Every structure is written in C-alpha cells, then in structure tokens.
Amino acid sequence: MLKPIQLDLPYPSLDCITCDLKSAQIVFPAYASAHSELTAILQYIYHSFNFKGRCDNETADTLEGIALAEMHHLDILGSMLLKLGADPVYVSSYPPTGFNFYSSSAVSYSKSVRKMLMDDLSGELCAIEGYNKILCRLCNEEVAAVITRIKLDEELHVKILKERMNALFCDCNHNC
Numbered sequence: 001m002l003k004p005i006q007l008d009l010p011y012p013s014l015d016c017i018t019c020d021l022k023s024a025q026i027v028f029p030a031y032a033s034a035h036s037e038l039t040a041i042l043q044y045i046y047h048s049f050n051f052k053g054r055c056d057n058e059t060a061d062t063l064e065g066i067a068l069a070e071m072h073h074l075d076i077l078g079s080m081l082l083k084l085g086a087d088p089v090y091v092s093s094y095p096p097t098g099f100n101f102y103s104s105s106a107v108s109y110s111k112s113v114r115k116m117l118m119d120d121l122s123g124e125l126c127a128i129e130g131y132n133k134i135l136c137r138l139c140n141e142e143v144a145a146v147i148t149r150i151k152l153d154e155e156l157h158v159k160i161l162k163e164r165m166n167a168l169f170c171d172c173n174h175n176c
Contacts, residue, residue, distance in 0.1 A: 020084045027077065030130060039106050135151075
C-alpha cells in the first residue's frame, strides 16, 4: 500500500484553534481554488493514471504518494476551516458568493511526460508561494504553524519531482 510522501514531522495540533473568520478567509484559497490542495490532488491522480498507462509505475507511485500527502493537507485545512468558523465547501473564494463553485478547469490535463511533471513542479512552486503569501497575512500563530508545516511537505515534493525528472530526462552519459 502506498504511503503519503511527506516529512516525518508531526503536524501542529488544531486543538487551540478557535473561531477566526479573518484567518479562514486568508487560508481558504489553499483549500479549494485554482491553486489549491484540491486541484493538486486531482492533477496528481490524473497524471498518475497517465504514467500507469505508459507502464511507468515508479513515477505513477510517486505521484500517488504526493497526492496522498495533498489529501492529508486538504483534510487538515478542512478541519481547520471548521474550527475557524468557516464551512469547508468547495468554492473558489470564501465567503461563498454567487456561482463561484470549485472548478477543475485549473487541473493540467497534459499527456506529455515532460509537461505533466513540469506542471506538477509548477503547481508545487505556486503552492509554496501561496503559502508564503498566506503566512505574511496571518496574525493567528496557531494557524500559521499549521500552514508552515504543510509548506514543508510542498518543499519536499519539489525535491522529489526534480529527482524524478532527473531520473527520466537526464542522459547520465553526459554528466547532467
């Protein structure tokens, strides 16, 4: 059975987090938006299917392992949003207004091996940038600690994806 690809560090407890709608509004885009944990999960699973179809189980398993970590992040963020007083619905902004429900249109549906991995890497870098912006805006230290811990996993994913890309695309005879 596959395991999530994440650091072997505990995540901060959510026990001390209480209602704070301002923090919920700041964190919400990391939960469900074009550049969110939900989008990352869908993209990694889709790309994993494509690698399985190409009989590249090592890359498929890597992407599934990252997807499992992203699922854990989604679970943490959803639980945290509830504690902050927000409904963790799948909309593109909070509080929900009009018809801004989540759309999977931001998922990369590329089929080229190189493009899939580049899109996944780009998604991780975007997530890190998004978490840095969230951290700059947060005043709630308990929420910031959770976001910081999740960001560490995203940094690990960048490293893993780069290693996978090097293994697939590096011509070792030319000392890449």
